[in-house]
Amino acid sequence: MRSADEDVTRRLDEPLLRALLALLDEASVSQAARRLGLAQSAMSRHLASLRRLTGDELLVRVGNRMVLTERARTLITPTRRILADMSLLVANVQPRPLNTLRMSIRIATYDFLPKAFFAEVTARIAQAAPGCDLVFRGLGSRFEHYRQLADGEVDLVVTVWPELPPHLRATSLLNEPLVCLMRQGHPLAPEGALTLHSYQRARHLGSLEHVPGQGTIIDNRLMELGVVLDTAVHTQFLSLAPAILARTDLVFTTGRLLAEAFAREEALVIVPFPAPIAPMRYRLVWHERTHADSALRWVREELVGVARAMAQRSPGDP
Incomplete structure (x- = not known):
């Protein structure tokens, strides 16, 4: 009974x-x-x-x-x-046709990937699977996305932090060099003017830490060089950066793709970082439980495809 x-x-x-x-x-x-x-x-x-x-x-x-x-x-x-x-x-059930899918696809990510990345991902998914909706949300604390993936609060995470527990899967999304962005006519814009010494003496625009006291990924890269920046402006809203840089002598350090996008918005110039430094290595991360899900596998392939197409595009292309 x-x-x-x-x-x-x-x-x-x-x-x-x-x-x-x-x-x-x-x-x-x-x-x-x-x-x-x-x-x-x-x-x-x-x-x-x-x-x-x-x-x-x-x-x-x-x-x-x-x-x-x-x-x-x-x-x-x-x-x-x-x-x-x-x-x-x-996991071995025949995949459903994409145009019949009805699901929310939740992605936790940074906002310092260019807007074109999110726009192209959205366009691809909307065209192939119009019944799905997309949720882009910010990352929490440095390790919060581990819990979010484990609890099913998000399906995918884009992160640059290298540490991953064994129950998570990951693939490379983007490797892009760090560059410096500043206004046209900036004293450090001419070739050879930006050295590691002048870079450290300049005032900077930076993003907020995800967790106070832990620093950003760029802070951690710079610490390896023994560099501590004088950051005049911290912002959680990176969309403000182009206008701020165009009207000040601040320097912004970021990946090349975002720098190129910002340089198309304002009269800004991109200057190579003045010392050897590790690139930004973005990874796409998901939980073991969703690894064999055919719909989410397709979404992962779309994200990787968009990222790699952007990386292969020559600088200055629209």
């Missing part, structure tokens, strides 16, 4: 779990239905079943919108993890 707990577990099949996750993510019956390609009436029936099974309302109306209950919030991480683990059981 089955226990009550066993009976509930048997009724929580994959379609109901996917409906639960969509409702938790969207906090809207209509949007969750649209995301899964279901009629709103079908999603309402799923919600009614889930309310009976969980003993909680899950979604309640506050004013003119729906919000998650506290119980519903606690279900987000385990539901994502269960669905991610279930993908291991169907």
